[in-house]
Each structure stands twice: as C-alpha cells, then as structure tokens.
Amino acid sequence: MMTLHFHIEGGNFTNAGFASSQVKKTLKQLNIDSGLIKKIVIALYEGEVNIVAHALKGEIVVEISPETITMILTDEGKGIDNIELAMKEGFSTASQKVREMGFGAGMGLPNIKKNVDQLFIESTVGVGTKLTMIKQLDHA
Amino acid sequence: MKVIDLVQQLNLKVFTPGIELDRTVSGAYVSDLLSDVMGHAREDQVWITLQSHLNVVAIASLKDLSAVLLVKGIVPPDEVIRKAEAEGIVMLGTLEQTFDVSGKIYKMLV
Ligand SMILES: Nc1ncnc2c1ncn2[C@@H]1O[C@H](COP(=O)(O)OP(=O)(O)OP(=O)(O)O)[C@@H](O)[C@H]1O
Ligand SMILES: [Mg+2]
Numbered sequence: 001m002m003t004l005h006f007h008i009e010g011g012n013f014t015n016a017g018f019a020s021s022q023v024k025k026t027l028k029q030l031n032i033d034s035g036l037i038k039k040i041v042i043a044l045y046e047g048e049v050n051i052v053a054h055a056l057k058g059e060i061v062v063e064i065s066p067e068t069i070t071m072i073l074t075d076e077g078k079g080i081d082n083i084e085l086a087m088k089e090g091f092s093t094a095s096q097k098v099r100e101m102g103f104g105a106g107m108g109l110p111n112i113k114k115n116v117d118q119l120f121i122e123s124t125v126g127v128g129t130k131l132t133m134i135k136q137l138d139h140a
Numbered sequence: 141m142k143v144i145d146l147v148q149q150l151n152l153k154v155f156t157p158g159i160e161l162d163r164t165v166s167g168a169y170v171s172d173l174l175s176d177v178m179g180h181a182r183e184d185q186v187w188i189t190l191q192s193h194l195n196v197v198a199i200a201s202l203k204d205l206s207a208v209l210l211v212k213g214i215v216p217p218d219e220v221i222r223k224a225e226a227e228g229i230v231m232l233g234t235l236e237q238t239f240d241v242s243g244k245i246y247k248m249l250v
Contacts, residue, residue, distance in 0.1 A: 017198030024202060041202050042178055049174075049195075102191045107175035114179070 002026070002064045008048060010056040010077060013101065019060050020045040023071075030064065032137055039115040040069060040135055046108035047073045047131050053098050054078065055128065067138045073131040080123040087113065087121075141165045141248060143207050143230055146186065150244055152209065153233035155216055158225045163206040168245050170238060174199060181205060186232075188242055192216040194223055201227040211238045 004026065006019035020041050027037045044062075051058035055077025063070045080086045087109050094104025113119055116133040123129040144161035147154060154161070169181035170188045174195060181187060183204040189196065192214050200208050207230040210216065216224070216231055224231045234241050 014194055016195055017202060020202055021198070038183075038203075045178055045199075045202055046175065101193055101195065102172050102174040102189075103195075105173040105175045107173070107179055111175055111179040 004060075004062040004064075006048075006060040006062075008051045008058040008060060008073075008075070010052060010054075010058070010075070013052055016049050016052045017045055019048050019062075023062050026064070027069075036135065036137060040071075043112040043115040043133050043135075044071055046111045047071065047133065049103065050108055051075045051077075053094060053103055058128075064137075067136065069135050069137055071131075071133045073133075074128065075130075076128040079125040079127055079129055080121070081125050083121050083123060143186075143232075146207070146209075146245065146248070147232065149248065150234065150241065155210075155221050155231040155233060156224050156229070159228055159230050161230060163230070165206050165249070167249060168209075168242065169205075170242055178203065186245065188238055188245070190214055190238070192220060194220055196220070197223045197227055197229050197231075200224075200229045206230070207232055209234060209241065211236060211241060 023044055024041045055075035058075030061072045085091055089110045090106040092104045092106035098104050116135045118134040120132040143163050164184050165186050166184040168186040168188055171177050172189050172191050177199055181203050184206045186207045186209050187205050188209045190211050192210050209232045213235045
C-alpha cells in the first residue's frame with residue numbers, strides 16, 4: 001500500500017494539476033495499464049481543479065494498493081447545495097473570471113463519474129465537500 | 141504525420157524552440173473548454189485553441205497531447221512558454237482563425 005498526500009490552495013490556478021501529474025508519474029512507475037492511468041488522471045484532475053475553482057483549500061489523499069486506487073478529496077469551502085444538480089452536464093456556478101479561462105463548462109463532475117468505478121460525494125453547505133473516488137486496478 | 145510536418149506545411153510559429161518536433165500527430169481536437177479537452181481529447185492529438193494560460197500546458201501534459209496550436213496570432217505569456225519547455229509540450233501559433241487552420245490540418249490528416 002502506498003499513500004500520497006497533497007495540499008490544494010483554493011483560487012490558485014498556477015499549480016492546478018500538480019497532484020494529478022504526480023499521481024500519473026507514480027502510476028506509470030508502477031506499470032499500471034495506460035488506459036487506466038488516463039481515466040484516473042481525468043477524474044483526479046477534475047476533482048483537483050474543482051477545489052481550486054470552488055473551494056478555499058483542500059487535501060488530496062491517494063491510496064494505491066495492487067487491487068485499487070482510492071482518491072479522497074476533502075475541502076473547506078462553500079459546499080454543494082444540490083449534488084444531483086451539480087452532477088448534470090452543463091451545470092456550473094463558476095465565476096466569470098474562471099469561465100474566461102475555459103473552466104466552468106459544467107463537465108468536471110460528469111467526467112469524474114464516467115472515469116471511475118465508484119464516486120461518493122458528501123457535502124455540507126458552508127463547510128465543505130468530500131469526494132471519494134475508487135477505481136479497480138486489477139481487471140485491466 | 142509529425143509535428144514538424146504541420147509546422148513546415150502550415151508555416152506555424154514555434155514558441156518552444158527547445159523541444160523536438162518529432163512527435164506523432166494522430167489527429168486534432170478543437171475546444172476552448174478545458175474540461176471538454178480533459179474528457180475527450182486523445183493522446184497524440186494537437187489541441188487547437190485560443191486559451192493560452194498555464195492550465196493549458198498542464199492539460200496537454202496530463203493528456204499526452206502532441207502539441208498545442210494557438211490561433212489568431214495569440215502569443216503565450218513567458219511563464220507559459222517556460223512551463224511548456226519544462227514539461228516538453230510543444231506550443232505553436234498561427235495567424236489564422238480556428239476554422240481555417242483546422243480545415244487545413246484535417247486535409248493533411250485524411
Ligand atoms: N469542491 C467543490 N466545492 C463547491 N462546489 C463545487 C465543488 N465541486 C463542484 N462544485 C459545484 O458543482 C458545479 C459543477 O461542477 P463541475 O466540475 O461539473 O463543473 P465546473 O467546475 O463548474 O466546470 P468545469 O468542471 O467544466 O470546468 C460547480 O460549478 C460548483 O457549483
Ligand atoms: Mg469542475
């Protein structure tokens with residue numbers, strides 16, 4: 001079992017994608033199937049950017065075992081009021097500034113859903129959000 | 141087809157002279173929405189866009205894209221070029237707008 005930790009700073013787009021890139025490198029070193037890596041990277045990147053775009057700060061913990069990868073993203077921030085609505089493609093509350101950068105299409109959470117085996121979202125408005133994503137590594 | 145073929149045939153500007161232009165180009169993806177590119181672009185494609193900030197480089201690298209092509213004469217900021225060189229991402233430019241350059245690349249690929 002291997003565990004990776006990352007701190008994510010809300011509002012700072014400069015380093016967005018760093019955690020995803022480190023996890024991608026690690027999975028490559030572990031010789032994980034490249035198709036699986038691609039899916040994991042899509043999901044993790046979208047979760048990482050959502051902390052940057054929509055929360056104040058967060059933590060990412062990635063646990064890799066021979067069978068599974070579990071990615072837990074916890075943030076402090078405004079939280080998600082209606083998770084079902086947030087999961088709909090096209091739904092976004094992104095600011096104008098974030099949209100000008102090309103974020104805010106409302107495709108991040110749907111991208112996550114499509115690329116992992118299990119996704120759990122817990123959120124409390126005004127407190128924060130926790131995403132748990134799980135992908136099997138041993139059935140490639 | 142390689143990145144160098146695109147550069148030569150379309151007379152593209154190369155913003156990252158430090159990187160080899162020998163990567164394969166298997167296709168292209170046109171979008172200015174980052175999550176759309178994240179979800180749908182494929183390895184070895186050229187990404188044609190008008191976005192030119194740091195996150196473009198991050199996505200191109202995470203997705204193993206063969207190059208980023210900026211349209212309409214857009215010039216990436218220096219910090220973007222530096223990050224692209226560090227990550228080995230080729231950044232290209234054209235004065236043409238997206239439709240025109242995409243049409244030419246389409247013809248070269250099929
Ligand atoms: N960590 C989070 N904290 C608070 N709100 C969030 C968080 N993640 C997602 N949301 C809410 O869910 C909406 C949809 O998220 P999703 O990732 O699908 O789209 P987006 O981030 O707005 O745009 P895109 O991901 O396409 O750039 C967001 O606009 C935001 O309102
Ligand atoms: Mg998002």
